[in-house]
Amino acid sequence: MPNEFLVDKSSLLQGVTRYIEKNLINGTFLIHRALLRQLEQESKQGLVTSDIALEEIEKLKELSERYLFAVELVGKENGDTEQELRNYCLERGCNLLTADELTKKMADLLGIGVTFLDPLPEPLTIETFFDESTMSVHLKEDAVPKAKKGKPGDWEFRIIRDTPVTGGEIKKIVSEILNSIRWTKGSFIEIERKGSTIVQLSTYRIVITRPPLSDGWELTATRPVARKKLEDYALNPELVKRLEERAEGILIAGSPGMGKTTFAQALAEYYMKMGKIVKTIESPRDMHLPSDITQYSKNYAEIGELHDILLLSRPDYTVYDEMRNDEDFRLYIDLRLAGIGMIGVVHATTAIDAIHRFLNRVDLGTVPGILDTVLFINKGTVEKVYSLEMTVKVPEGLREADLARPVVQIKDFLNDRVEYEIYVFGEQTMIVPVGRLNLNTLENRITRAISGVIPDAKVKKENGEYVVEIPREGISSFNRKINTKLRKLEKKHGIRIRVKLQDKES
Incomplete structure (x- = not known):
């Protein structure tokens, strides 16, 4: 009697037909109706893994005609699939074929x-598209393959093959990827939804989409080309000191592909080497960190579960990669207010945009307690560093003393200059760029408005207003045109300008 093998889903994903073609297994292959029902239901839900498994069954039938072996449909559709497969093997005395x-x-x-399919040592097709300078590979059905080559912030989009990739070719690559997950360390299906699958395959992050979500099969594979240490960034010693001693509410911002996650990874390792307990929250998990750092997946845990785990385990720092929605920001805020050091990574075109995303989620007074250091990453380097402080003052641009209120000052950390102020005016939270209201800047503008006609005029600030002092011999040159310019400056910047004659001593 020939060997009889009842296949399960894992053996189909592993590619049982490859083992048959290599003459590593032979006999009669049994397909249980309960497995077919499960694959049909999952395929209707849009799961890519079930589509791949169904296609493997089709290929198995084709091979049976070529190599002359039997493929039988057996069993009933009732009950739990795994239990049905086990019961059938016990009744018939066949082997369960699995890769799980x-x-x-x-x-x-x-x-x-049971017959276990050990992994075949074959190179993956997706790896052939990469070289040492490739950041990501982009495959789209009926389009030529392209790749980003270079480094964060300095890359080129290049065609890597002249002939378009077919849908069948992408499916084969997807099948290889799914087959290799079980035997490649640090690999797993991070997210599987209707029409999309996100896979972490060792160092590769792979996003797969298919119709009807996309208009054709598409695969994007990303691999980190740079693994930096914090020392490689040549940071200002004062900033390093702040990160070591004071910074506990850190926000890392930047545009996509500029090196935010690479910097967060370097900072996490730096804190670990300082003897700190560091954990990460990622979606998907694509940081490459030492085993001392525990990496949590937001996709495999409820937000409340992560909240409880981190509050009870009390890490010194938690890196929250790719903060996107309200749940992400709320968890960051809750953990920070509980006293856990937080490092958040967000997409933003400017550093101030990143701060703005917190303002509608918390009271203004708590912002400096949640965020104390904001780092803006551009082209793989730290381009801007902000510190946040709370004070009570009259906001810049306002003049009345009774308008004093709590103000969050956003300072350029390296020169301690205030660049923005955040305060509540009426019911609206205002973010005002102080640079435009800077005394020297306004003095220069006022001076330029009058110096062409009265070169010896002087401008200074007294008691919250700007005073233009005109020499007595220049009073005859003061005309309506100059006065109009000064009134426009008043209106534009919300300031007051007063004109007077210079004292004789001046």
């Missing part, structure tokens, strides 16, 4: 015959 370690272990415990 847990299924093999359970079969051994239950006394069920």
Whole structure:
């Protein structure tokens, strides 16, 4: 009697037909109706893994005609699929064919015959598209393959093959990727939704989409080309001191592909080497960190679960990569207010845009307690560093003393100059660029408005207003045109300008 093998989903994803073609396994292959029902339901839900498994069954039938072996449809559709497969093997005395370690272990415990498919040592097609300078590969059905080559902030988009990639070719690559997950360390399906699948395959982050979500099969594979240490960034010693001693509410901002996650990774390792307990929250998990740092997946845990785990385990720092929605920001805020050091990574075109995303989620007075250091990453370098402080004052641009109120000052950390002020005016939270209201800047503008006609005029600030002092011999040159310019400056900047004659001593 020939060997009989009842296939499960893992053996189909592993590519049982490859083992048949290499003459590593032969006999009669049995397909259980309960498995077909499961694959049909999952395929209707848009799961890519089920589509791949169904296509493998089709290929198995084609091979049976070429190599003259039998493929039989067996069993009934009732009940749990795994239980149905086990029961059928016990009744018929056939072997359960699997590539899943847990299924093999359970079969051994239950006394069920089992044949385990060990991984085949074959190179992955997706790896052939990469070289040492490739950041990401972009494959789209009926389009030529392209790749980003270079480094964060300094890359080129290049065609890497002249002939378009077909849908069948992408499916084959996807099948290889899914097959290799079980035996490649640090690999897993991070997210599987209707029409999309996100896979972490060792150092590769792979996003797969298919119709109807996309207009054709598409695969994007990203690989980090740079793994930096914090020392490689040549940071200002004062900034390093702040990161070591004071910074506990850190925000890392920047545009996509500029090196935010690479910097966050370097900072996490730096804190670990300082003897700090560091954990990460990622979606998907694509940081490459030492085993001392625990990496949590937001996709495999409820937000409340992560909240409880981190509050109870009390890490010194938690890196929250790719903060996007309200839940992400709320968790960051809650953990920070609980006293846990937080490092958040957000997409933003400017550093102030990143801060703005917190303002509608918390009271103004708590902002400096949540965020104390904001780093803006551009082209792989730290381009801007802000510190946040709370004070009570009359906001710049306002003059009345009774308008004093709590103001969050956003300072350029390296020169301690205030660049923005945040305060509540009426019911609206205002973010005002102080640079435009800077005394020297306004003095220069007022001076330029009058110096062409009265070169010896002087401008200074007294008691919240700007005073233009005109020499007595220049009073005859003061005309309506100059006065109009000064009134426009008043209106534009919300300031007051007063004109007077210079004292004789001046």
